[in-house]
Amino acid sequence: MFLKKDKRPNGRIYLSIVEGYRDHETKKPKQRKVKSLGFLDDLEKEYDDPISHFSLLAKQMTEEAKNKELPLDFSFSPDETIDPSTVLRKNLGFSVLSYFYHKLRINNFFINRQRNLSIDYSLNNIFQMLVYSRVLDPCSKKSSFENMDNYFLDFNFGINDVYRALDYFNFYKDDLLLHIHEMIRMTYGRDTSNVYYDVTNYYFEIKEPDDFRKKGVSKEHRPNPVIQMGLLMDNLGLPITYKLFEGNTNDCSTLMPVLNDLKDDYSLGRIIVVADKGMNTGENIAYNILHKNGYIYSQTVRGANADLKEYVLSDEGYExxxxxxxxxxxxxxxxIWVENVSGKKVQVPIEQKQVVFYSPDYAERARYEREKAIEKAKKLINNTKNGKMLKKGSFKYIISTPVDKNTGEIYEYTDIHSIDEEKIKEEEKFDGYYAIVTSELEMPNQEILDAYRNLWRIEETFKITKSELKTRPVYLSKKEHIKAHFLTCFVSLLLLRLIQMNTDEKYTTKTLIDEMRNITGTYVDKNYYMFDYYNEIVKDLGKTVGINFSKRFMTLGEIKKIISQMKN
Known part of the structure; x- marks a missing residue:
């Protein structure tokens, strides 16, 4: 086999691997194409020297074809040592991620954009490296670069190129998200009848806030500066888009900017926004109605008006x-209260459906949580009687407790602290009751409830970004680089969800990540690598992307062939 270079009429050179053979009837030598590779100018975006790379691959494929049926014979010296600068074990599990990366044609997106740039490194290769390492070995950009040899990847760029590329990733962010959305819509189908929205924040280990990373209400109760992220997800649990906000931005004011960014480009049609009570504001409701969209929001019961409380507690009408x-x-x-054109808050009447339900499980959980809080309150009172100063907080069920506004400490009075029994009694009435408000007047109650219950998916998504992908803390300071970091995290998350979806939701993201990490080959001898990990989950992953991970021995050429197949 050898590399063939065909010059097309337009002047472009097309590369392919062909093999010679003798025609059985005419006895004349002929050639047949073994593998189509692509145009040389496109391949130069991914490989430093495509001619040398694929010439070597053709040679390796020839050797493999000769030796395929021969038994392997390795010899080892008992005194053989390991060179500390050599990586003998490499990961092949990233090829599963690569399959979906290329299925979404993210590679084409960056290759096409780079044609207009005067840079000598591959944006596509750097983005791949950052995405794969974010899933399989989340760490800083510098460490990801230094660990690149841990993968069967043939990339060639420097650490400075990585940081330069971050500026381009941030610049292309909106275009890339739209491109990915279109590819998902065409390849898998987008179900945006309901879209789910939530907000979280990510902390930075810096002492002083700046104009982006600001002090806000940390979801993790940390004192560090944070940034806010609003995330929109479709009915299948696939992320659609996201937006970053300054750390002190109120959650409720993030929804409209995210929906505004979608505009008409995403062609979502009419959507129903499903969100928690934090988004249940007059402004957000009015925005959805004006844009002919719908909403399903949770509604606080204990903090509701008297009319809703009475309706909730009345036995009449319950199924x-x-x-x-x-x-x-x-x-x-x-x-609802909205702001008119002159900036004044005015009341606007709307029709709304209220769905209320009672769950014994939720009631039991509420009682359990309250009992814990009451026990803590009793300890606070006892500690105060013993003359101990207390930390601020957890005074919910304590009444008549003078607090120093400056220190948050309880004064040492022993005869006025008590548990607020009236407050407890009032809370108990609403244990297990929940309310949902919606614009969908004709939608069945169960369908509304099912839509709301699916909010767990987006909550779980945020947990994945923080636990598995280790999105925070962020080891970058430049605003554009921070934004690029979150773009790589978003794409990493999306690839994981696609893998989950294509393995029938059988495995958690943690399980999938662990299994992909374990698909590694160790160099043995004679260009062979030995693989020593295989189970039903790995089998499922291989079946999903068309790779046989059960082979114990593979040559480097076979491995490169697998990686190449993932790009088709």
Missing amino acids: EFSDGFKIKSRIITTN
Whole structure:
């Protein structure tokens, strides 16, 4: 086999690997194509020297074809040592990620953009490296670069190129997200009948805030400066888009900018925004109505008006089930507060459906959490009687407790501290009751409830970014680089969700990541690598992307062939 270079009429050179053979009938020598590679100018974006690379691959394929049926014979010296600068074990599990990366044609996106740039490194290769390492070995950009040899990757760029590329990634962020959305829509289908929205924040280990990383209400109760992220997800649990905000931005004010960014480019049609009570504001409701979209928001019960509380506690109208669950709904005219063109807050009447339900499991959980809080409150009171100064917080069920506004400490009075029994009694009435408000007046109660219950997916998504992908803390300071970091995290998350979806949701993201990490080959001898890990999950992953991971021995040429196949 050898590398063939065909010059096309347009002047471009097309590369392919061909092999010679003798025609059985004519006895004349002929050639047949073994592998199509692509145009030389495109391949130069991914390989430093495509001619040398694929000439070597053709040679390796020839050797493999000769030796395929021969038994392997390795010899080892008992005194052989390991060179500390040599990486003998390399990861091949990234090829599963590579399959979906190329399925979304992210490589084409960067290759096409780079044609107009005067840079001598591959944006596509750097982005791949950052995405694969974010999933399989999350660490700083510098460490990801230094660990590149741990993968069967043939990339050639420097650490300075990585940091320079971050500026381009940030610049192309919106275009890339739209490109990915279109590819998902065409390849897998987008179900945006319901879209799920939530907000979280990520901390930075810096002493002083700046104009982007600011002090805010940390979801992890940390004192560090944070940035906010609003994430929008489709009905299948696939992320659609995201937006970053300054750390002191209120959660409720993030929804409209995210939806605004979608504009008409995403062609979502009418959507129903499903979100928690933090998004349940007059401005957000009005925005959805004005844009002919819908909403399903949770509504606080204990903090609701008297009319809703009375409706919740009334037994009339509930549909009851054998497990104690019950549900009912009503359509009412209610007023929302919105800001008019002159900036004044005014009330606007709207029709709204209220769905309320009771869950015995939720009631039991609420009682358990309250009992813990009451026990803590009692300890606070006892500690105060003993003359101990207390830390600020957890005074929810304590009444008549003078607090120093400057220090948060309880004064040493022993005769006025008590548990607020009235507050507890009032709370107990609403244990297990939840309310949902929606614009969808005709939607069945169960369908509304099912949509709301699917919010766990986006909450789980945020947990994945923080635990598995280790999105924070962020070891970057330049604003554009921070934004690029979150872009690589978003794409990493999306690839993981696609793998989950294509393995029938059988495995957690943690399980999938662990299994891909374990698919490694150790160099033995004579260009062979030995693989020593295989199970049903790895088998499923291989079946999903068309790789046989059960082979114990593979040549470097076979491995490169697998990697190349993932790009088709």
